[in-house]
Amino acid sequence: MKDKDVKTRMKRGFWKPEEDLILKNCVETHGEGNWATISEKSGLMRSGKSCRLRWKNYLRPNIKRGMMSEDEKDLIIRLHKLLGNRWSLIAGRLPGRTDNEVKNFWNTHLNNKRSCRGKKKHVKSKEANTQSTQGKMQEYPAETVSNQEVATKTALDSWIEEMQDLLSPPTMNNMPFLEDEPFIPILDDIVLLEAFTSTGKETWNEIQPFL
């Protein structure tokens, strides 16, 4: 059968609870990753891609749903500053959050380009609202931030600054590939950093000797 035929026969659109249940059972039986097999054996008439997406974003254990906390928002903003649109990497630093969720959150809450989408004309009272939401990306209005949050942000700010310094040491200036992929060499360092901070080493001076 031609690929096109297979494609057109595949079911699309929103998943029903019973489909979720079937998919969950199939993943338990065949293992996560064998999406072609799961697609075929489940009888759901869903593509492997569709099964994978549904599992990864909604059915996987330990998925966290609902509103992003202030800390999560803050982390997304800062990691985006560091990593760009590397949604899977950013999501990897947010336990229970998926790349799709992070991406959607960024596009709807934090990305000011998003507001230009569509055929907009009428910009009325909602504009102020929209702009205040977009403003989160740029700054933190003092009146909405507690002392504890300020302390956290300050610590994160210095962490980010330290990481950014790492991106441009003089010895790296002659490495052209870093202009396109400036973060790759330090991704493992980020992982290490998280490991250290989880064991109580929280300041840059404590961590730096190990890097």
Next chain:
DNA sequence: AACGCTATCAACCGCTCTCGC
């Protein structure tokens, strides 16, 4: 109440990457 518009988010599409042959 009805309509129009916006915001949100689940899902799809197409491209790239990885791996086995």
Next chain:
DNA sequence: AGCGAGAGCGGTTGATAGCGT
């Protein structure tokens, strides 16, 4: 080394809930 298949990723679309007029 080259090719094909499958998996993964980021960008985009489309449905719809909710709000304002």
